Amino acid sequence: MEAKVDENVTVSHTDFIEDTKDRHGDAMAVGTVQLIDHNEIVLIPTPSPDPRDPLNLPQWRKWVITIILSLFSVISVLMTSGMGPIFQVVEASYDFNPKASDLMTYPTLFMGIGNLIAMPMAMAVGRRPVFITSALILVIGSVWCAASQSLGSHIAGRDIMSLAAGQSEALCPLIIQEIHFMHERSSKLAWFSAMQSIGTAALVISTTYLVAGLGWRWWYGVFSIVSGVVLISSFLFIPESLYHRPTDAFEGTVHVHHKHGGPDTAVQATVRHRVELDFVRYKARTVKDDLKIFHGKPNWKAATDCYYRMAQCILFPNILWVVLMNSAVLGIYVVMVTEFAGILVAPPYRFPFTSLGFVQGGQIVVSILLVPVLGWGGDLLTRVMAKRNNGLAQPEYRLIPILLPAVTVVISCIIYGKAGSHPTDWSPWAIITTFNAEYFGFIGIVLIGFTYSLDCYGERAAPILVLICACRGFASFGISFGVTNFVTKQGYEGSFNVCAIVMGVVSALGFPVFFFGKKIRAMTMRFAVDNEVTEI
Template sequence: MSAHRNMDDKDIDATHHELAMDKSLKRHGKGSNPTGTVKLVEDGEIVLIPTPSPDPRDPLNYPQWQKWVITFVLGLFSVLGVLMTSGMGPFVTLMQSYYDYNPHTDDLMTYPTLFMGIGNVIAMPLAMAIGRRPVFLASALLLTVGSIWCAASTSLGSHIAGRDVLSLAAGQSEALCPLIIQEIHFVHERSSRLAWFSAIQSIGTAALTIATSYLVSSLGWRWWYGVFSIASGLVFISAFTLVPESRYDRPTDAFEGEVHVHHEGEEQVIVHATTKNRVPLDFINYKARTWKHTLAIMHPPANWKEALTCYKQMGQCILFPNILWVVLMNSVSLGIYVIGVTEYASVLGAPPYNYPTTSLGLVQGGQIVVAMIMVPVLGYGGDQLYKLVARRRENGTVESEVRLIPMLLPIVVLLISCVIFGRAASHPTEWSPWAITTTFSGLYFAYIGIILNGYTYSLDSYAERAAPILVLICAIRGFISFGISFGVTKFITEQGFQGAFDICAIIAGVVAALGIPIFVFGWWIRKVTMKYAVDGRTAEF
């Protein structure tokens, strides 16, 4: 079992690496499975994928309670990041009045989504080079500093700049946090853990958005920043104490569930693990976990070449048809949700509904219900379906395309919500206000459901390309959201609510339909693109 000892050795020469890559690809050659098709069940037991090493410091070997703690802290960071960037809705009219209706006041709401995307593009390659922990801690600290900046700002320009800074940090809630969750969990439990992360984000953000109206009216908008800057500081302290480094170099075949250990180029042992037959920890050849090791901000050495490699891999992965479709589906669902979140208040606040401002904040409470539905249905349900398919097959294998099946539900909800929302907003006297509030929650359910299933499908398909794929998904949808935010009012004015949302439904339907060939030909797509998605690292001793 000491074979994992040197699998992160940086001194393997280029020739040896090429031989390792060649052997890895031969194992994936004609007649074998591409990346993303794995043997999940063997003799009735769930195979642990990736294969954990015998190293006590391997994040996959963390106890379950610690994995839950890490997920919870990441969720809290995400709550504050999303709230600070997009939670101004309940008092945006107050800010317009405060700045004498300066047209640039809208930049307080529109620019954060752009800078969240920029934050992903900068931070994720950096996390590949120096590790996840220092980047996450820097982001938590920057979110605190940015919030204090906004609270103390003396001009609109300074206020906008402060929000841009905190948005750079908040962007890590979209890519870095899911990456860490992916790295500390096995394939068969990722969907449920990511669902819990999204649920914490959704419930926390919704609850604090509702509280925002009362907080601002009682203490003023500056203390809104002040209160949550204190909360961000507490999250930073919690992260420093409780969130260790999750980066761990693994051989390529660990992502297949079987590690082929090599000695001088010859295969010697196959390391295999299941839920009932774990890899025993080796305290002789590896160091035990210590608080000193856990609290270290950075585990050297840094590899700056990895940052450039991440950008290169982003360029490759966006050309994968399945990843491109996931990016488009994410972007479409976000774009439609942005339109809904921008316009629902104006519809409900106007006659005949005449909702007061505090009640408009309560509409966000529907997201709490959405989160409670999402965890069992899309989270645990997705994992159970994944395992069920593997159990029903004689060889116990399962394809990553199974992760796309649960996406049908949020897609259907998205299309129905678009149609009803548009008609109810265009003809309010003919529809109950519940048509707006329910379908608004439906748009949110569709958005986070498509994100969840898109993440799990992409990460299961190309486990060794998790970072660049997450950057692509998050950054591109952030840029699209920024573009949409500038054109929503004109779009609604020209098309009307019904026309605008009918167009949205058509676009969403067309993009969703493109998922059919992705599902049917997914195995072949992964087979063809595999040479760009497999590093070919081997376990040596």
């Protein structure tokens, strides 16, 4: 699955670096790419002439893949994190056993563990077998929980299910990233997040009615059936997306050196001038090939390398900041989602149980705003800024829109805290609006953090996604244990003022990342570029 150009050529990244330096002077930093050339958008990574290259999939197929991945994420997030509105019913069925809270707290921990296990496996055996296995485990876990006869069994079933659900956080975005080009990455990931959020919010609303009518066991039962449909769809329509490319491909120009003489050539693809598919030296994509579970022999060294790369990447200042931003905003969301039901059902608001699901319905509106504002908007801003910079795109352009979700989170914390402490002075809409506004900040920061990191270090996509998702999962798990005591001691206003300060400080660290990002990328380049040479 290597990117092939000609059977008598070698593709080298070293020469590309020198060429780039000659043409652009200081454009040495990894992640700085020629996105616009002669008013045409350059395709990054450069697709190969291989019909089996996932970048060469037709757009309709890419949309099918994105929709299936979104459905998997919807069910995963709902089953692991959507129990909030019905938790009191589940807790009552176990006579309010204090250990019932483990049903809510442990899934985030096991989602993080799932990422740490599955992503290195995906590097070794491919994305397709890991994803299909995860979809199967999700079905098994759902049935397990529905049929559980004790609290311990129920907790164990949710933990196993959460191991698979973790793939919605890292593996799904990785697959989407691998089948799309840089100039469309933000919008496609935004569509993925929007479909996930809209679907989850809609099902959370229906959850309270489903449980009220059929009981919580059928909540698992119904969605185990849906998970089965997702499993079958995954097997039929999601191909392998792992495809090894020369380092040059991530910079937008593959340099070809002829072994047996002839001038060197540079292969660059644009939106208008794609690489012509070669059906002579490459096999055509077939249904039989797509349905294969495994493609090639496992590369176990790639799995161990993934852990090694994670240890390296967490030391990159810009990636560490992205991890901190993700952890902080998720931690705040955990506090809000844990407390909003208690505030709204108590006097003076007295919300009925079946109405709690509608509170999260605002996430539908938030998700609809996400696509044009941060999805298309982020891609458009990058293209506009690249045009103003002689066609060169810097990953830091992606960070400009992060101001909106960051400020939104800080303001939401302050208002949420005041409304929680002084409910008689505030409308319930203060809680509902700020809760959903914080969710906008959460998915916005996640989206921008992903796209920025992938633009910086394309060859380190998998370990970086694992870092972000696992670290924020562990942070969420730790925070969930101390939420009640934290709010009890500090009060709503005091605790959310602390949250606002933490978010403000972490967000402020983004300014040096933005202004010194290029130097950071130049400094870390030796650890983030493989300098692979592809010989054909």
